[in-house]
Amino acid sequence: MELSSRVKGIAESVTLKLNTKAMELTDSGKQVYNLTAGQLPFRPPQSFIEAIRTELDFLKSYQYSPVAGFQDLRKKIIEHIEETRGINFASLDEPFSCVVSNGAKHSISNILGAIIDPGDEVIIIAPYWISYPEMIKFCRGIPIIVASSIFDVFTPPLHEIKKAISEKTKAIIINSPNNPAGIHYSDEWMQEFADLLMEYPHVNVISDEIYFEVCYYDPKPTYFYQKNPELLKRTIIVDGISKAFASTGLRIGYCVGPANICKGIENLQGQLTSSANSLIQRAMMNYDFSSSHQFLVPVKNHLRDNANVIREKLKEAHLMKCWYQPVSAFYYMIDFSQTPVFEKYAKNRKDKTDYSVLICEDILQELGVVIVPGTDFGMTNSARLSLVLHKEAFSEAMDKLVNFLNEGSPKI
Ligand SMILES: Cc1ncc(COP(=O)(O)O)c(C=O)c1O
Numbered sequence: 024m025e026l027s028s029r030v031k032g033i034a035e036s037v038t039l040k041l042n043t044k045a046m047e048l049t050d051s052g053k054q055v056y057n058l059t060a061g062q063l064p065f066r067p068p069q070s071f072i073e074a075i076r077t078e079l080d081f082l083k084s085y086q087y088s089p090v091a092g093f094q095d096l097r098k099k100i101i102e103h104i105e106e107t108r109g110i111n112f113a114s115l116d117e118p119f120s121c122v123v124s125n126g127a128k129h130s131i132s133n134i135l136g137a138i139i140d141p142g143d144e145v146i147i148i149a150p151y152w153i154s155y156p157e158m159i160k161f162c163r164g165i166p167i168i169v170a171s172s173i174f175d176v177f178t179p180p181l182h183e184i185k186k187a188i189s190e191k192t193k194a195i196i197i198n199s200p201n202n203p204a205g206i207h208y209s210d211e212w213m214q215e216f217a218d219l220l221m222e223y224p225h226v227n228v229i230s231d232e233i234y235f236e237v238c239y240y241d242p243k244p245t246y247f248y249q250k251n252p253e254l255l256k257r258t259i260i261v262d263g264i265s266k267a268f269a270s271t272g273l274r275i276g277y278c279v280g281p282a283n284i285c286k287g288i289e290n291l292q293g294q295l296t297s298s299a300n301s302l303i304q305r306a307m308m309n310y311d312f313s314s315s316h317q318f319l320v321p322v323k324n325h326l327r328d329n330a331n332v333i334r335e336k337l338k339e340a341h342l343m344k345c346w347y348q349p350v351s352a353f354y355y356m357i358d359f360s361q362t363p364v365f366e367k368y369a370k371n372r373k374d375k376t377d378y379s380v381l382i383c384e385d386i387l388q389e390l391g392v393v394i395v396p397g398t399d400f401g402m403t404n405s406a407r408l409s410l411v412l413h414k415e416a417f418s419e420a421m422d423k424l425v426n427f428l429n430e431g432s433p434k435i
Pocket of ligand 1: 061127129198201231233275276
């Protein structure tokens with residue numbers, strides 16, 4: 024049987040290859056430090072677990088919910104978004120709605136499926152979340168990449184986004200706080216982004232806010248639509264429980280946006296996958312979302328501690344050229360091109376080859392440290408580290424990493 028051309032076009036993540044190698048090393052008895060995790064090593068809030076337990080007794084927990092989700096939950100989600108983002112949908116003369124899906128990833132693929140026609144362009148900022156370009160291509164859209172780098176702390180200048188906008192631009196995906204950079208865009212940037220959007224009324228925004236709650240240094244994330252609420256009319260906000268409730272495996276995400284778009288998403292979801300998990304939706308109805316705030320306090324302390332470990336280790340090793348301050352989400356991007364070891368890979372200063380995968384393979388083989396090559400995130404000669412590992416192991420892994428970055432000669 025032949026695969027479709029659309030599926031043949033989907034890139035396989037290079038991370039998988041490294042994970043397989045990491046497993047082989049673990050099996051052979053080698054100590055492996057896994058810095059790839061995109062999930063918290065914590066149980067969800069106890070009151071959420073209790074809410075799930077309670078719902079186990081009800082028949083409705085085992086039956087289909089309405090396709091877009093239980094009405095009361097959708098209402099609660101809209102109120103939650105209004106409260107936490109400081110916005111008011113009712114003040115706009117347009118109906119807004121919400122669709123609950125099987126994770127934020129599903130929400131995003133639903134949105135793209137609902138708004139992209141073949142040849143439409145979607146702007147994304149590199150380094151980007153791995154799945155955006157593949158999802159866009161699957162919908163026969165064209166990803167248009169705007170680069171950012173450590174020099175601008177992964178916040179692209181607005182004129183670069185302006186340059187990328189064309190008549191065919193259907194949407195821009197904004198992910199703040201950001202995976203993989205571990206930063207969120209500043210309030211000033213959001214103001215300028217709002218101003219820019221006002222110049223291009225045909226451009227919609229998908230605001231992926233899955234890490235909204237995970238910000239461990241002030242100021243907190245703000246958004247363009249807070250600057251100009253009219254922009255909500257062409258914005259779809261995405262969030263979910265994977266990160267805020269430490270519940271990646273329960274697979275609930277949602278989007279909130281203009282009612283006509285949500286209706287299209289509901290129709291698509293109804294035909295392709297049906298409603299999301301009823302048990303978890305019902306538990307969410309009986310859970311106080313605001314208690315996640317308290318739950319996340321130790322999580323944020325942990326991330327802040329590990330962010331400090333990065334700073335200390337890079338400083339001690341005189342590697343401050345690849346340091347920036349991470350403030351949110353779970354990650355940090357290491358720019359190999361700013362480290363001495365890079366000279367062992369690049370043939371000369373003009374060499375533009377991406378050695379991310381090779382360097383990450385050497386790091387794994389030599390040090391037993393698993394990190395994700397920047398190739399997957401659209402950024403050359405770099406890698407993503409996850410800050411979720413417990414502090415001692417994280418610190419050990421960083422010691423090994425900085426030695427490698429400084430001294431090099433990892434090749435056999
Ligand atoms: C930026 C970003 N968006 C969306 C998602 C998807 O989240 P979910 O687990 O809810 O599908 C992730 C997951 O890691 C993510 O990092």
